[in-house]
Amino acid sequence: MSDTLLSSAHSLIELTPRLQRVLGYGIPVVLGGIISIASALHILTPGESFFTQVIVGLVGGVLAGPLLLGGLWLARSPTHVVQTEINREDPPDRWWHKATSPNQATSLRPAARIGAWCLAGALPVGFIASLAALYQLAHGVALADPWLLVMWGGGAGGVGGFVTGVYDSRRAHEHTQYEQVTERLTTLVETVPIALITLDQEGEVEAWNQAAESIFGYEQREVLGDTFPVIPDEEQAAFDELLQQVESGRTVTREEAEWQRYDGSRVAVQFWASPLQDHHEHDEPATRTPGERGDGAEHAIVAVEDVSSQQERQEELELLHRAIDEAPVGVTIADATQDDNPLTYVNDGFQELTGYTEDEILGRNCRFLQGEKTAAEPVAEMREAIDTGKPVSVKLRNYRKDGTEFWNYVTIAPVRDETGDVIRFIGFQQDITERKENEQELQLYQRAVDEAGHVVMITDTEGTIEYVNQAFEETTGYSKEEAVGQNTRILKSGKHSDTFYEELWETITAGDVWEATLVNQRKDGRLYQVEQTIAPITDTDGEITHFVGIESEITERRLREQRLSVLNRVLRHNIRNAMNVVRGNAETLAETLGDKDQQEQAAAIRNRANELLELTEHARKIRDLFNRETEDDATCDVNALLTGLRDEFHDEYPEAELTITTPESALVQADDRLATAIREAVDNAVTHSDQTPPEVTLTATPPERTETGEWVDILIADNGPGIPDQEQTVVEMGEETPLTHSSGIGLWLIHWVAVSFGGEVTIRENSPRGSIVTIRIPAATS
Incomplete structure (x- = not known):
């Protein structure tokens, strides 16, 4: 019987796993209960010592308890076996299948713990049973004794528990690894930024991860079991056809499309689609490569990536590149990592600006645009900024390919990498030639206004001073700082009525120019007279924004005019009256004196009086001539x-031979005062001639264009003694000094008339004798 039991215990190891569980878990329960009861009731063989019974009973009772509880636990919570395993060599669709399979085993960690309990109970029981058996054999006790059978049964149960525990521990370890892999895959699927979606053969959604919710706006509960909702109507047929190809085994990679979000907006995507089959425990791993056709798929897995931001960035980059290429300024990029910073990019604007082609520019340093007149200061400033990696802006003179100059406003900025090192320099070049010329012209105008001898001030529409020039400071005594911000009333003298100023403001606010002579007051209280012109300044819309006032101080001029007026009155009235008295008395003396010498002296007094009377008459003529303004559009037919x-000359000078030669037509820019100058010249020629008869020739040339304009010359030639060189010099220079002056005012009258019309007077010798006075007057424009 013992052989049979040993053989049965040994055969437990060879039993199937299911039978191992039944016997391995059942025997510990039964034997554990028997041992506990037997130990408690001391019903073992009476022939044994009490000590042996106590030891066996205690050991059996202590160890049987866990065995009994373990068997009851296993009986209440049966263990299931893992049916599939994760294989790293499987294709992704098998991983997906195993990570989401709904029929996996429950946790086997309790089985692992029970196996360890069985192992802990089996080893001591088996060991004690073996010792007891050896003890009985040594004392000749039969193996068939009841209590020894119980011990052998406990040993067999322990072996069964050990075997089952080892088996279940191995399976539990495998399942723990599976759970870890599954957990990682599930986390990956839910956190990956790519939408992962599975569709069945009907196109209905089976799985929908968080990325899909984020991209399309549909929650998982809204799409599971429903048709794929993101395909636009116009693309549905094409997608269905593609899905059929996937179900037939074809893998689709990197397709681009625009699908539809929950809110109706479109999103640019790239997607991949692959067939997905169910794999069971005994299936062979799939070995199909992407794109290879299979025997048919029960599911399709679709991976979708949102590329709208990439597309927007690409469009922005293309737009930026196009904007740079078409920018109205030159744009360059230089490589800061190479020697001498060669240019690696230039836009069309730079090529148009410089006249060079892209092939002629790339690889060169931008200094090839510099030339002879390029200033060293801005070049040095650019070099320092480049060496220190700082931005810089300069204005410098550059040269185009054809050699023409242009002013270039250059801005250079460094471009750094993630470590902060400068890797590129981007440059902007703008042709500011016109602006530079305008600036120079503006500076010239400003210097001219600042240094002008006339007072210039600019006010706003309320009369508040915004600008004054240097002449204003010198004339008024107010500095620029004191005047700016003040009203023009600071110059008010109180010499004019309110009506005067009301008319002034009515005129200029109506957009007209005001001209007047008025009295102003300096800072120190002194009065001064000015000729003032005020003009409105308007913007492009015609609105008045400022007023500009120009003043010429005429205090001294008015004093001179007053003096001349008084002197003229004295000459015309007092001296003329006195000379008439002198001349009358001289004539009376000449008639009453009998001495010839005395008569000659009286005649000299009379002649000198006549000359003085003629001088006063010349002064009257000059006053009358220049007491009126010259009209700009006045013309005269010479x-x-x-x-x-x-006829006038023939009647006045009958003894003289006069010859007049004129062109058919010769219009000049003059008025009737030109006749006065010609009369004066003819009168001088006849009166001062020492020849009998006096010969005078008047010739007018047709209009002749010269480098200085178009002119008409009127020549008065005589055969007299000629005009002294001193008087020629004085008249041609238009200036007298105490040492060089004219003996009369006749030539001055001719000079003043010519100059007033924009002409000139020249004097030269005639051949063989005499003088030629030429009056040059501008020809009238048609």
């Missing part, structure tokens, strides 16, 4: 003028 003077 041919008609000389023809009209012919």
Whole structure:
């Protein structure tokens, strides 16, 4: 019987796993209960010592308790076996299948713990049973004794528990690894930024991760079991066809499309689609490569990536590149990592600005645009900024390919990498030639206004001073700082009525120019007279924004005019009256004196008085001539003028031989005062001639264009003694000094008339004798 039991215990190891569980878990329960009861009731063989019974009973009772509880636990919570395993060599669709399979085993960690209990109970029981058996054999006790059978049964149960525990521990370890892999895959699927979606053969959604919710706006509960909701109507047929290809085993990679979000907006995506089959415990791993057709798929897995931001960035980059290429300024990029910072990019604007082509520019340093007149200061400033990696802006003169100069406003900025090192320099070049010329012209105007001898001030529409020039400071005594911000009333003298100023403001606010002579007051209280012109300044819309006032101080001029007026009155009235008295008395003396010498002296007094009377008459003529303004559009026909003077000269100078030659037409920019100058010249030629008869020739040339303009010359030639060199010099220079002055005012009158019309007077010798006075007057424009 013992052989049979040993053989049965040994055969437990060879039993199937299911039978091992039944016997391995059942025997510990039964034997554990028997041992506990037997130990408690001391019903073992009476022939044994009490000590042996106590030891066996205690050991059996202590160890049987865990065995009994373990068997009851296993009976209440049966263990299941893992049916699939994760294989790293499987394709992704098998991993997906195993990570999401709904029929996996429950946790086997309790089985692992029970196996360890069985192992802990089996080893001591088996060991004690073996010792007891050896003890009985040594004392000749039969193996068939009841209590020894119980011990052998406990040993067999322990072996069974050990075997089952080892088996279940191994399976539990495998399942723990599976759970860890599954957990990692599930986390990966839910956190990956790519939408992962599975569809069944009907196109209905089976799985929908968080990325899909984020991209399309549909929650998982809204799409599971429903048709794929993101395909636009116009693309549905094409997607269905593609899905059929996937179900037939084809893998689709990197397709681009625009799908539809929950809110109706479109999103640019790239997607991959692959067939997905169910794999069971005994299936062979799939070995199909992407794109290879299979025997048919029960599911499709679709991976979708949102590329809208990439597309937007690409469009932004393309737009930026296009904007740079088409920018109205030159744009360059230089490589800071190479020697001499060669240019690696230039836009069309730079090529148009410089005249060089891209092939002629790339690889060169931008200094090839510099030339002879390029200033060293801005070049040095750029070099220092480049060496220190700082931005810089300079204005410098550059040269185009054809050699023409242009002013270049250059801005250079460094471009750094993630470590802060400069890797590129981006440059912007703008042609500011016109602006530079305008600046120079503006500076010239400003210097001209600042240094002008006239007072210039600019006010706003309320009369508040915003600008004054240097002449204002010198004339008024107010500095620029004191005047700016003040009203023009600071110059008010109180010499003009309120009506005067009301008319002034009505005129300029209406957009007209105001001109007047008025009295102003300096800072120190002194009065001064000015000729003032005030003009409105308007913007592009015609609105008045400022007023500009120009003043010429005429205090001294008015004093001179007053003096001249008084002197003229004295000459015309007092001296003329006195000279008439002198001349009358001289004539009376000449008639009453019998001495010839005395008569000659009286005649000299009379002649000198006549000369003084003529001088006063010349002064009257000059006053009358220049007491009126010259009209800009006045014209005079020289041919008609000389023809009209012919009869006048023949009547006045019958003894003289006069010859007049004129062109058919010769219009000049002059008025009737030109006749006065011609009369004066002819009168001088006849009166001072020492020849009998006096010969005078008047010739007018047709209009002749010269480098200085178009002119008409009127020549008065005589055969007299000629005009002294001193008087020629004085008149041609237009200035007298105490040492060089004219003996009369006749030539001055001719000079003043010519100059007033924009002309000039020249004097040269005639051949063989005499002088030629030329009056040059601008020809009238048609």
